[in-house]
Amino acid sequence: MKPQQATPRFHNLDAIKNWSIKDADDTYQISRWGEGYFSVNEKGDLCINPNQTENGPVINLMEIIEEMKNKNIPFPAVIRFHDILRSQVANLNKTFRSIIEEAKFTGSYFGVYPIKVNQMREVVEEIVDAGAPFNYGLEAGSKPELLAALAMNVNQNSLTVINGYKDRDLLRLALLGNQLGRKVIVVVEKYSELLDLMKISQEIGVEPMIGLRAKIATKSSGKWASSGGDYAKFGLTITEILQALKYLKSINKAHCIKLFHFHIGSQIPDIKTIKDSISEGSRIYAKLWKEGAKIEYFDVGGGVGVNYDGTRSNSPSSMNYTTKDYVADVVYILKQVCDLEDVPHPNIVSESGRAITAHHSCVITNVFGALEIGTDNFNTDKAINENILVSNMRELQQELSEKNYQDIYNDATKLKEESISAFKFGILSLDERAKLETLYWRICRKIVEHASLDEYAQDEIMLLKSQMAHQYMCNFSIFQSAPDTWAIGQILPVLPIHKLNEKPTELCTLVDITCDSDGKVDTFLSADGPTNTVPMHKLKDGEDYFIGLFMTGAYQDIMGDNHNCFGRLNEVHIFCDDDDPTDFYIEEVIYGNKASQVLATLQYNPDTMAQTMKANIDTQVKRGKIRPREGVDLTDFYENCLKSYTYLKK
């Protein structure tokens, strides 16, 4: 569960007098996590720069929103930027190519995209297409993923790497790939898989391409530390690897060993871990080569992090290196070890998923209301024979100043506690309790104002500030759209996508529309590390307010669940078109789940449900409780709700 924070921190915007879009960039750290793909224009709208520069095409997110409104595509919605996906694929491949050349490394790079990170067909298709010039392949971790990979990756020069536990059908499918002339490599995660693989391959007379995954000793920090080390779930120990080699030699199949693999976890925050794992892996590779395993591919797994919180630090939501640093370490360390051990430079394989997909999609939702603590519009005028507790609270309000706010806070809090006891004893009336609480929150609001200008304010008061933050109600489910914010406390960038030229005045947390008190976002990024609130603009009646959750392209939408039956979101796929006045077009709209679809996956039969409701309505019509015309409307209404989007209508 979420780590508790000791001291709450805030975006202190009080000091900023003349707000500019530069302040928006600082507040939400857009340039830092955005990798050049995101910027704010003069109008204060968030924009996408598919070429990572504001000099190229610029897509205004609000223009996409306008077009979606015109096309009646309701929110919340996922927006995918295919150009970002393509450019991430090209960047990784080009970086490997250039560093390999610079290092005079004699192997080549054959990256694979791990489908599990985002299995959506359009995403995989785009990656395969963008990767074609680089012979970029796919990685599969299950039977359905392999079925997809075999159908999608038809390039005979790129790899298909299979990780995860395997049964006979899965092994047979892999060999089918080999029969079609594809480079399908079965990575052995557990010794018995090797025996099964060799048996099936002998039965059908097809030689396998074998990979060996090692449990290396290097462990990562961060949230996926248990993927490495002796107790990892996957991989062979050094003893088992030697046994495998001995066995394959005994049946004259040692030449089938093509790949050596290790993977020490996702979102590796610290480059030191990467260096250590490459050193250890390179040595194992070199020693195995000398033992007679003529391995062609050195597969470093995934784990390249994403700078979600913009800090570029070794915090769990960040990483203290760039892709270029990572690639340089892989290439140079491997080269050095190979040269020292006098073995050939292998081809390099990496399985980056998060780093390829995280940036390409976001979730856009509308805020439909705010919950505020302690409404202020209750009449607190002094009544005759008023309870002394209420009078005392009123006096505290009058005495409050920037000098004594800490003392007043202590007294007011004590008084409020006493009032609850008094209420329980029947001494305080309902009206008096309401007055006292209204006065109390009025005092607290003023205290928070004083504390904001006081650099020595106590943690206790700062905590009050975060407790009094507005809750903005957002039309989405974090369990569907940002599960990692709930499950592992991952920070994702959250910000308004318009009005960024106006100073945001409200410190907020976000709550979603599930009936789950965990359905909230209350950890946000800032230049100084995690904060409990995010600055937002004041909501105005009759005006839309759109916010975005960014970097949701890796793992989020694919691991989302159906909590409260909300189901999948509407999606629009955006392509850049420099010749269009808006620089974009919507290439595809994929509608999210209708209520009937979500219910059907849970074994309900929406047709039967509609019939039952109609029969019930008819009965009431016959009894004269509902007018016939109204009965027909109600039947239609129920059926239309079944056919509609699950999220709140505006």
Ligand SMILES: *Cc1c(COP(=O)(O)O)cnc(C)c1O
């Ligand atoms: C999940 C996984 C990956 C992808 O890791 P990222 O951190 O997303 O790059 C790569 N290889 C294996 C074996 C995996 O299980």
